[in-house]
Amino acid sequence: MAVEVRIPTILRQYTDGAKSVEGHGDTLAALIDDLESRHAGLRDRLIENGTLRRFVNVYLNDEDVRFLEGEKTPVSDGDVVTVLPAVAGGGPA
Amino acid sequence: MLTIRRDLVDAIIAHARRDHPDEACGVIAGPAGSDRPERFIPMINAARSPTFYEFDSMDLLRLYKEMDERDEEPVVIYHSHTDTEAYPSRTDVAYASEPNAHYVLVSDAIEGETQFRSFRIVDGEVTEEEVKIIDGE
Numbered sequence: 290m291a292v293e294v295r296i297p298t299i300l301r302q303y304t305d306g307a308k309s310v311e312g313h314g315d316t317l318a319a320l321i322d323d324l325e326s327r328h329a330g331l332r333d334r335l336i337e338n339g340t341l342r343r344f345v346n347v348y349l350n351d352e353d354v355r356f357l358e359g360e361k362t363p364v365s366d367g368d369v370v371t372v373l374p375a376v377a378g379g380g381p382a
Numbered sequence: 383m384l385t386i387r388r389d390l391v392d393a394i395i396a397h398a399r400r401d402h403p404d405e406a407c408g409v410i411a412g413p414a415g416s417d418r419p420e421r422f423i424p425m426i427n428a429a430r431s432p433t434f435y436e437f438d439s440m441d442l443l444r445l446y447k448e449m450d451e452r453d454e455e456p457v458v459i460y461h462s463h464t465d466t467e468a469y470p471s472r473t474d475v476a477y478a479s480e481p482n483a484h485y486v487l488v489s490d491a492i493e494g495e496t497q498f499r500s501f502r503i504v505d506g507e508v509t510e511e512e513v514k515i516i517d518g519e
Contacts, residue, residue: 297446298455299479344477346439353439373446374479377436379405379429379461380471 290366292320297373303331317347318360320370335372336360344375383512384484384500386410386419386458391515395496397424398462398488405435405462411449412457419457419484432464434473458500460486468497470508478503484511 291311296304304310310328314320318336325332335345340360347354348371354362364370390410398406407427410419423445428438437445449455459480463471468487470478478485481504489497502509 297479299481346442348439348443351443353443355439371443371446373442375436375439375477376407376409376425376442376459376479377429377434377477378471378474379407379431379435379463380433380473381466 292364292366293369294320294324295369295371299374300331300334300372303328303334313366315363315365316360317349317354317362317364317370320364321360344377346373346375347371348373383514384419384458384486385417385514385516388515388517390419390422390458391498393422393424394460394486395488395498399490401427401462402490403432403464404430405432405464407435407437407459407461409445409456410458410460411452411454414453414455417457421454427461435461456480456483458486459483460488463487463489463491465491467492468499469510470501470503475503475506475508481505 291313293309294312295309312320312323314323321332321335335342341347349357349362350369405427408424411421411423412418425437425441427435429436468489485501485503487499500511500513502511
């Protein structure tokens with residue numbers, strides 16, 4: 290068993306085009322470190338200065354991890370993690 | 383080039399006017415790989431701001447799951463500018479994360495003219511494209 294991680298289109302360049310990959314770890318941060326070992330470059334797109342990037346949404350089994358414990362959120366085998374970049378913008382040109 | 387039905391163009395402009403002075407935002411989904419915008423999905427601007435828009439994170443998850451189940455993708459991602467021209471701002475470019483989408487901007491800011499423009503935003507680079515409006519549903 291492992292944690293399934295669903296990867297958005299824009300980050301599939303790090304997963305050889307795979308829509309979902311598997312990883313291990315006790316927390317989201319550890320899981321991301323584990324993914325980084327096989328999908329180099331992915332971590333930087335998710336984490337900045339040790340915390341989740343503001344405009345990347347990460348969900349653990351359909352809950353936004355920001356409302357859990359962020360990158361310290363515990364994860365376990367069988368969980369599903371979904372990554373979705375925020376759809377955001379606007380303002381003066 | 384973006385090819386889009388007139389009723390969808392009208393729906394985007396109507397949404398922008400309805401939410402004014404806040405920025406309006408949403409998606410037009412279409413069959414994956416078709417490049418054909420079909421299903422109009424207005425979204426709530428969680429930022430409720432005249433200078434910023436962001437899909438609510440739970441709405442975003444629901445939207446992507448639904449598109450996934452229907453084998454759709456976001457063909458058009460639209461939002462309105464309320465005080466500036468319909469051209470991607472620095473913020474728009476920084477957060478653009480769908481390289482295959484047509485980023486549509488609408489604006490009424492330039493007096494007497496409704497702008498409806500479409501762009502590709504890939505790796506921080508903005509390219510305006512032609513918009514072809516077609517009739518029929």
